[in-house]
Amino acid sequence: xxxxxxxxxxxxxxxxxxxxxxxxxxxxxxxxxxxxxxxxxxxxxxxxxxxxxxxxxxxxxxxxxxxxxxxxxxxxxxxxxxxxxxxxxxxxxxxxxxxxxxxxxxxxxxxxxxxxxxxxxxxxxxxxxxxxxxxxxxxxxxxxxxxxxxxxxxxxxxxxxxxxxxxxxxxxxxxxxxxxxxxxxxxxxxxxxxxxxxxxxxxxxxxxxxxxxxxxxxxxxxxxxxxxxxxxxxxxxxxxxxxxxxxxxxxxxxxxxxxxxxxxxxxxxxxxxxxxxxxxxxxxxxxxxxxxxxxxxxxxxxxxxxxxxxxxxxxxxxxxxxxxxxxxxxxxxxxxxxxxxxxxxxxxxxxxxxxxxxxxxxxxxxxxxxxxxxxxxxxxxxxxxx
Numbered sequence: 044x045x046x047x048x049x050x051x052x053x054x055x056x057x058x059x060x061x062x063x064x065x066x067x068x069x070x071x072x073x074x075x076x077x078x079x080x081x082x083x084x085x086x087x088x089x090x091x092x093x094x095x096x097x098x099x100x101x102x103x104x105x106x107x108x109x110x111x112x113x114x115x116x117x118x119x120x121x122x123x124x125x126x127x128x129x130x131x132x133x134x135x136x137x138x139x140x141x142x143x144x145x146x147x148x149x150x151x152x153x154x155x156x157x158x159x160x161x162x163x164x165x166x167x168x169x170x171x172x173x174x175x176x177x178x179x180x181x182x183x184x185x186x187x188x189x190x191x192x193x194x195x196x197x198x199x200x201x202x203x204x205x206x207x208x209x210x211x212x213x214x215x216x217x218x219x220x221x222x223x224x225x226x227x228x229x230x231x232x233x234x235x236x237x238x239x240x241x242x243x244x245x246x247x248x249x250x251x252x253x254x255x256x257x258x259x260x261x262x263x264x265x266x267x268x269x270x271x272x273x274x275x276x277x278x279x280x281x282x283x284x285x286x287x288x289x290x291x292x293x294x295x296x297x298x299x300x301x302x303x304x305x306x307x308x309x310x311x312x313x314x315x316x317x318x319x320x321x322x323x324x325x326x327x328x329x330x331x332x333x334x335x336x337x338x339x340x341x342x343x344x345x346x347x348x349x350x351x352x353x354x355x356x357x358x359x360x361x362x363x364x365x366x367x368x369x370x371x372x373x374x375x376x377x378x379x380x381x382x383x384x385x386x387x388x389x390x391x392x393x394x395x396x397x398x399x400x401x402x403x404x405x406x407x408x409x410x411x412x413x414x415x416x417x418x419x420x421x422x423x424x425x426x427x428x429x
Contacts, residue, residue: 084149084150084152087152087153087154091154092154094154094157095155095156095157095158100163101163101165101166103166104166104167104169108166108167203266203267203268203269203270204269204270204307204308204309204310204311204312205263205264205265205310205311205312206241206263206264206267206269206277206311206312206314207261207262207263207264207311207312207313207314208239208250208252208261208262208264208277208279208302208313208314208316209259209260209261209262209305209313209314209315209316210237210259210260210279210315210316210317210318210319211231211254211257211258211259211260211318211319212231212232212235212237212254212258212260212281212318212319212320212321213229213230213231213232213258213296213318213319213320213321214229214230214231214232214288214290214320214321214322215228215229215290215294215296215320215321215322216228216229216230216290216322216323216326216330217326217330218294218320218322218323218326228330229320231254231257231258231259232254232258232284232285232288232290232320232321233254233255233256233257233258233285234253234254234285234286234288235253235254235258235260235281235283235284235285235321236251236252236253236281236282236283236284237251237252237253237254237260237262237279237280237281237282237319238250238251238279238280238281238282239251239252239262239264239277239278239279240277240278240279240280241264241267241269241272241276241277242272242276242277243267243268243271243272243276244272248264248265248266248267250262250263250264250265251282262279264277269312274301274302274303274304274314275301277302277314278299278302279302279316279319280293280298280299280319281293281319281321284321288321289323289324290321290322290323291321291323291324292321292322292323292324293319293320293321294319294320294321294322296318296319296320297316297317297318297319297320298319300316300317302314302315302316303315350414352415353414357405357406358405358406361401364401365398365400365401366397366398367400368397368399368400369397373389374390
């Protein structure tokens with residue numbers, strides 16, 4: 044293989060070339076004298092590979108593309124740059140280095156490999172793509188519309204609040220017409236009609252409502268001047284029972300009861316009514332199973348009352364009373380006071396001594412203690428039957 048190298052100056056390389064030739068000659072002699080290595084290339088493959096691929100480029104485009112761009116370099120600078128730097132190699136070493144290794148390439152393969160593939164791009168399309176689209180906005184209108192200003196409507200004016208009456212309707216399946224307190228088994232009634240009447244002087248405002256689920260109703264009375272006549276002018280009553288129901292007779296439960304204000308505002312007043320109730324004409328046989336709770340009354344106390352508990356009274360104190368205990372009072376200190384330290388000595392106690400204080404001792408309790416107080420224990424009440 045030959046390496047392409049630039050031509051160096053001849054005068055500079057003559058001494059170096061002589062030294063290299065001498066080293067090469069010496070190395071060849073040494074190589075021949077020793078065991079030389081014989082390289083043998085491998086045999087060619089069998090069968091032989093196909094012949095090399097020859098690429099045929101497509102025909103040139105028609106019409107021909109524009110000529111290539113020719114670049115023209117600018118004029119040289121003025122003043123001219125300095126000359127290039129010339130390198131001078133140092134003298135060879137005193138002891139010559141070992142001869143260079145000469146590589147011998149194996150013979151080229153047979154047949155020769157295919158030449159390198161050179162790709163040629165296809166010609167440009169005949170029809171050029173359309174130019175890019177540039178959007179132009181339309182011109183503004185000649186006469187712009189005036190801006191819109193929103194004006195909110197005035198707040199509503201509430202002359203009178205709306206009156207709404209709410210409540211519940213029950214059905215007493217076991218209603219006792221003689222004693223309404225003992226009535227039991229009540230359930231909420233759906234589909235009953237109630238009537239609400241509000242009187243404004245001689246004019247009556249009447250509205251009807253039907254009970255929904257859970258027996259609740261809500262009746263709105265429109266136009267009634269509540270601010271003038273108030274809650275006392277309104278009342279609610281039963282009007283009709285649900286269709287096909289045996290619980291169809293109005294009871295006196297809370298009939299004519301006053302309504303109470305549950306909530307109040309400028310727009311609405313909610314009035315709460317007490318529960319109303321229907322009842323059947325005859326209670327069913329199942330009602331007999333449910334008796335009112337049994338109230339136990341304890342028997343009267345015995346005819347002969349037990350003796351009252353014994354209260355002990357201590358005897359009166361002795362007469363005359365004993366003298367009070369003697370309290371000793373020391374005389375006042377002398378005046379003027381003696382010089383310090385003054386030690387005061389109290390006089391001796393009186394003789395004879397006063398009697399000791401009288402201590403009262405109550406007499407012993409009686410030998411036979413009185414009987415304990417009699418406590419009456421009533422028998423336990425029977426269990427309540429539900």
